[in-house]
Amino acid sequence: MPSSLDHARWLADRRSAVTAPTGNLALVETRWTGEPADLEAVRASAGPTSQVTPIQRADIETGGTQHGLRVWDAASPAIRSFDHIDSYDFDEEWVLTGRFVPVAEDRTVPFEHIRDNGGTRDLVVPGDIIVTVDGREHTIAAFDDGGTLLLVFGDETNGSETYGAGRFLHVHREAGVGEPGEVVLDFNRAFVPPCGFSAQYNCPLPPASNRFPLPIRAGEKSVVFRDGFDIYAA
Numbered sequence: 711m712p713s714s715l716d717h718a719r720w721l722a723d724r725r726s727a728v729t730a731p732t733g734n735l736a737l738v739e740t741r742w743t744g745e746p747a748d749l750e751a752v753r754a755s756a757g758p759t760s761q762v763t764p765i766q767r768a769d770i771e772t773g774g775t776q777h778g779l780r781v782w783d784a785a786s787p788a789i790r791s792f793d794h795i796d797s798y799d800f801d802e803e804w805v806l807t808g809r810f811v812p813v814a815e816d817r818t819v820p821f822e823h824i825r826d827n828g829g830t831r832d833l834v835v836p837g838d839i840i841v842t843v844d845g846r847e848h849t850i851a852a853f854d855d856g857g858t859l860l861l862v863f864g865d866e867t868n869g870s871e872t873y874g875a876g877r878f879l880h881v882h883r884e885a886g887v888g889e890p891g892e893v894v895l896d897f898n899r900a901f902v903p904p905c906g907f908s909a910q911y912n913c914p915l916p917p918a919s920n921r922f923p924l925p926i927r928a929g930e931k932s933v934v935f936r937d938g939f940d941i942y943a944a
Contacts, residue, residue: 717800717898724795724901724930731784732761734907735792738944739781740765746777759785770829780910788908791939795902796931804897804928808841810852810859810883812890819851821862821914824875824905833914839881839893843922850920852881859883859893863900864916865926872931873906876916879929900929907933909941 728734738760741747746764753762761782769776783789813836820830835851839861842848852859859881868874878901882894905913935941 711802712800712805712896712898714800720899721795721797728795728907729789729792731759732763732782734904734911735788736782736784736786737780737904737908737910738783738786740778740910740912741781742776742778744777747779749779752779752781756781757783757785759783768831770826770831787939787944788935788941791935791937793934793936796934798898798928798931800898801928804926806841806843806895806897808839808893808895810837810839810881810890810893812837819853819917821917823912823914825912831914837890839895841893841895843926844924848922851917855880861895862903862914862916862920863926864921865924866922867925867927867931871925871927872929873902873933875903875905875913876921877901877929878903897926897928900926902930902933907941909944 730736749762749764756762763780763782765778765780767776767778768774815836817835818832819835821833822828822830833853835853837852838849839852839859840847840849850861850863852861861879861881862876863879864876868876879895879897879899882896883891903911903913905911
């Protein structure tokens with residue numbers, strides 16, 4: 711069972727991660743170029759605290775590969791204005807055990823993304839997680855995030871106590887992503903998605919099945935900046 715000390719370490723690691731030179735707060739530009747960009751030329755024009763990395767995704771209309779780049783700045787306005795991530799106190803009651811049920815390998819779920827103006831992108835969902843919350847059984851979809859199950863979820867705190875677009879949670883399990891079995895959902899480690907730190911991210915939003923009809927008062931709440939800084943006005 712995780713402890714409050716474990717949770718304090720996790721919070722410290724989160725702060726280090728989001729303020730890193732290529733952490734969430736450092737992203738200052740996402741540029742979709744269609745074809746692979748000349749990264750060296752872009753790097754040459756970037757500032758001394760900047761890094762440039764390639765990125766690609768499926769075009770939302772054609773399904774073809776769309777190329778782009780990201781510009782990171784270790785001295786970004788968001789990093790300079792960052793104060794802390796507001797979080798709930800650790801509560802062991804929010805460490806829940808569920809079970810993972812794999813589905814067909816080709817199953818996808820349409821996820822609306824925050825910057826796609828209502829469009830959806832199909833993400834491969836290797837299975838469902840069945841978990842009981844507040845006496846009610848829920849079946850929720852988690853997708854494969856580089857070998858780890860990632861839950862994109864919403865609850866009744868969104869927009870009032872927590873980040874309005876929902877939160878993310880990595881699901882711990884001993885077996886591989888595609889294997890059935892027990893999973894642990896430690897909602898104390900629910901975190902604000904990258905788009906809460908920079909408007910240059912395009913985060914998936916919780917599908918209807920992943921919206922809990924109750925408040926989950928655990929994990930991170932929101933990102934707090936100094937002096938009224940606003941990521942959408944930066």
